[in-house]
Amino acid sequence: MQSRQIIPQNARPHPRERVVVVSDDVTLLLPPPTTRLLPPPVAVDVTDDEFDTMVRRALQTVRGTLLFRVRVAERNGEVHIAAAAVGTGSERQFLLLELPVNGGRLSIEAASRSRSPLAKIAASYAGLLDAFHAAA
Numbered sequence: 662m663q664s665r666q667i668i669p670q671n672a673r674p675h676p677r678e679r680v681v682v683v684s685d686d687v688t689l690l691l692p693p694p695t696t697r698l699l700p701p702p703v704a705v706d707v708t709d710d711e712f713d714t715m716v717r718r719a720l721q722t723v724r725g726t727l728l729f730r731v732r733v734a735e736r737n738g739e740v741h742i743a744a745a746a747v748g749t750g751s752e753r754q755f756l757l758l759e760l761p762v763n764g765g766r767l768s769i770e771a772a773s774r775s776r777s778p779l780a781k782i783a784a785s786y787a788g789l790l791d792a793f794h795a796a797a
Contacts, residue, residue: 706762712741715767716758720745725756728786731779738763744772744783755783 707715713730720727730743739762747754755772757780772780 704763707741707760707764709741712743712760715760716743716745719758719767719769720747723747728755728783728790732762733779737761742777742779744779744786746783746787753787755780755787757783 709730709732713727716727716730719725725745725747728744728746730741733740733742741760741762743758745756745758747756757770757772757775757777758767759770760767770777772783
């Protein structure tokens with residue numbers, strides 16, 4: 662079996678790159694030995710204001726209301742948590758939005774399915790806000 666190079670016409674290797682033919686189907690282009698890798702990105706904590714802005718923008722798209730937000734210390738580090746209400750009347754649902762302080766994915770969970778103690782506080786806080794609005 663004779664090895665052969667399969668390199669597309671528009672993808673010519675750089676003069677310092679080495680072409681290694683592993684098999685009839687696999688050809689690798691190796692970078693020159695002087696190639697330097699970029700350092701990994703530095704993780705930057707998400708500030709309270711950044712989290713607030715992120716949550717408000719997300720809620721704006723679904724016409725939701727921010728009830729409260731807190732920063733909580735957990736086993737894996739600190740976490741931003743916000744409680745929100747979406748909908749009105751009997752259709753109103755409460756959500757918990759969670760984001761690790763050191764970044765990651767914003768998770769959204771229905772308060773009715775959550776095991777977090779903040780889930781029960783969300784509904785109570787919304788009732789308190791309703792009472793304040795009615796009295797105003």
